[in-house]
Amino acid sequence: MSEVSVQQANDRETMLIHTPFHSRSSALNKLNSWENWKGFMVAHEYDDYELEYFAIRSQTGVMDLTPMTKYRITGPDAEAYLNRLVTRDVTKIKVGRVGYTVWCNSDGQVMDDGTIFHLAEDEYRLCSYTHCIDWLMWSAEGFDVEIVDETKQVAALAVQGPTSCSCLMAMGLEGIENLKPFGLTTFPFEGGELMVSRTGFTGDLGYELWVEPALAEALWDQLFAAGKQYLIRPFGLYALDMARKEAGFIQAAVDFVPAEDQVRVGRTRSPFEIGLGWLVDFNKPFFNGRKALLKEKENGSRYRFVMLDIEGNKPANNSFILNKKGKVIGTVTSAGWCPSAKANVAFGQVDAKYGEIGEELITEIYYERELHWTKVLAKSVVVKGPMYDPPRRRATPPAPF
Structure with a gap:
């Protein structure tokens, strides 16, 4: 069997969708390490996840973002519909801006978190982790809106790191250095349009590029050609997970269960219980879960989200969190060593009466080395996030590299 035939057979066996960048990402994936992201085949690790992580922090890292679920919401009631759907005030997200938000069910429990792109008058894009078209359609009853799942119709790349702006400037995107955090703009590209937003999931200077699938390979080629002098390299989901923990970003289906x-x-958890109470705006009109969230605000929450700085360097994955008397008061949802922050970080859910900033707790860690398991009761301090927050993340224009 020829090499091409073998590849085609392997592709059929995976039953996963190739993104429009697959011809480029597969050529660079030396480990042939892939992961299923909502039915798409994306790189888990290209060659060395630690080097990929450091590309995000010291160079430019590029990740295939295409599988991110994307919904186009249009119509005269688009703003009113979204304001009814999510917890934050959508009227404050102006055209050309992006807003982070959450949406809840009627019990005030988080369905998902995501971003709202205000593309034009009466035109938005909602990006999320979960596939939620049914919920969006049910919530649209009575509103004059059209909702289209455009996940497969939009290819996307995350371009992250201190030299990311320099790469885009070298690519010929004039004025990109003036784009502010959570802003978005468009450029003509190969007879079509390239949208660029100053957004990302790494906690560093970074951008996300959005283009029609037919132009995906040209975008990849031009970006990597322009970024060669800046040591541009692709990164996978493993490196992204390291960066997002360091930046204090929670992840659906990991740090909370979508309702x-x-x-x-x-x-499930409410926005208050996962550290996102600041996204709940009670000053706006009625929205999904408002009554339940008001009641919770008055009576108190069940749980509290905490970020822990843990003694030592043993990751606290799936660990119990104890008070000083040794009683279990919560669990770790995400954990890992943060190379740039030089800290052993963990996100956790604890009983609401615990978790004040500066409080000392204990994390019960188990780790295995050479078939031998060791138990560690590690001192842990509740800290005010994030462990890594460089000024360049917000600088406009970013410093040149």
Whole structure:
């Protein structure tokens, strides 16, 4: 069997969708390490996840973002509909801006978090982790809006790191250095349009590039040609996970259970319980979950989200969190060593009466080396996020490299 035939056979066996960048990303994936992201085949690791992580922090890292679920919402009631759907005030997200938000069910439990792109008058794009078209359509009853799942119709790249702006400037995107955080703009590209937003999931200077699939390979080629002098390199989901923990970003289905996915009652969380209470705006009109969230604000929450600085360097994955008397008060949802911050960080859910900034807790860690398991009761301090927050993340224009 020829090499091409073998590849085609392997592709059929995966039953995963190739993104428009697959011809380029597969050529660079030396480990042939892939992951299923909502039905798409994306790189988990290209050659060395640690080097990929450091590309994000000291060079430019590029990740295929195409599988991110994307919905186009248009119509005269688009703003009113979104304002009814999500917890923050959508009227404050002006044209050419992006807003981070969450949306809840009627019990005030988080369905998902995501970003709202205000593309034009009465035109938005909602990006999320979960596939939520049914919920969006049910919530649209009575509103004059059209909702289209455009996930497969939009190819996207995350371009992150201190030299990311320099790469885009070298690519010929004039004025990109003036784009402010959470801003978006467009450029003509190969007979079509390239949209660029100053957004990302790494906590560093970074951008996301959005283009029609037919132009994806040209975008990849031009970006990597322009970024060669800046040591541009692709990164996978493993490196992204390291960066987002360091930046204090939570992830759906990891740090909280989306309300539609829960199997057992009581496993979901409200925005207040995952550290996103600042996204709940009670000054705007009625929105999904408002009554339940008002009641929770008055009576108190069940849980509190904490970020822990843990003694030592053993990651606290899936660990119990204890108070000083040794009683279990919560669990770790995400954990890892943060190379740039030089800290052993963990996100956790604890009983609401614990978790004040500066409070000392204990994390029960188990780790295995050479078939031998060791238990560590590590001193842990509740810290005010994020562990890594460089000034260049907000600088406009960013410093040249």
